[in-house]
Amino acid sequence: KAGVTQTPRYLIKTRGQQVTLSCSPISGHRSVSWYQQTPGQGLQFLFEYFSETQRNKGNFPGRFSGRQFSNSRSEMNVSTLELGDSALYLCASSFGRIGGNTIYFGEGSWLTVV
């Protein structure tokens, strides 16, 4: 079956702009979680959506937001971009909640803020 698909794979934005990243989970999976990965901070949890509701949120400012649609597809948005937002953004999907189920990652979206 098709894996987790993230779009776009690469993008460059300017400070102050906003960005929207998309994630299509594996068919049948209802949980989508988002992570930020940087060389200095490692893999950090952003939030998890399950059945269109945000269930968990990591320690990130309110500029980071997300949503999940009825077909389980998810988007995350970062407003007022800062240089420090440059990172690999990973999405993962699982059938149930992230702690109790195997999660499958997409290949990620590389965001560069200049």
Place this chain on the structure above:
Amino acid sequence: TQLLEQSPQFLSIQEGENLTVYCNSSSVFSSLQWYRQEPGEGPVLLVTVVTGGEVKKLKRLTFQFGDARKDSSLHITAAQPGDTGLYLCAGATGANNLFFGTGTRLTVIP
């Protein structure tokens, strides 16, 4: 927050050598997972350990969950260049939370 410290942070070894990566925390986890991430890709699950003291083997990889379910180790025997990558541990606290470790970047030199 549950902090999972991995050591070493970086490891560079020759092909054929053995190595061990450690994942330590002061928190108790209901399960612990190990992932490997290769450049340009997302992490891929290698194994999940659930029971304290549990040992799982996956070919040349041996995973152990500590008796108190606070720590884990990954041992690789006769490392190969294909083992190169970022190894991540992740601890679950019940069904609703998953915390990732700081990562170990392994390079196996042919």
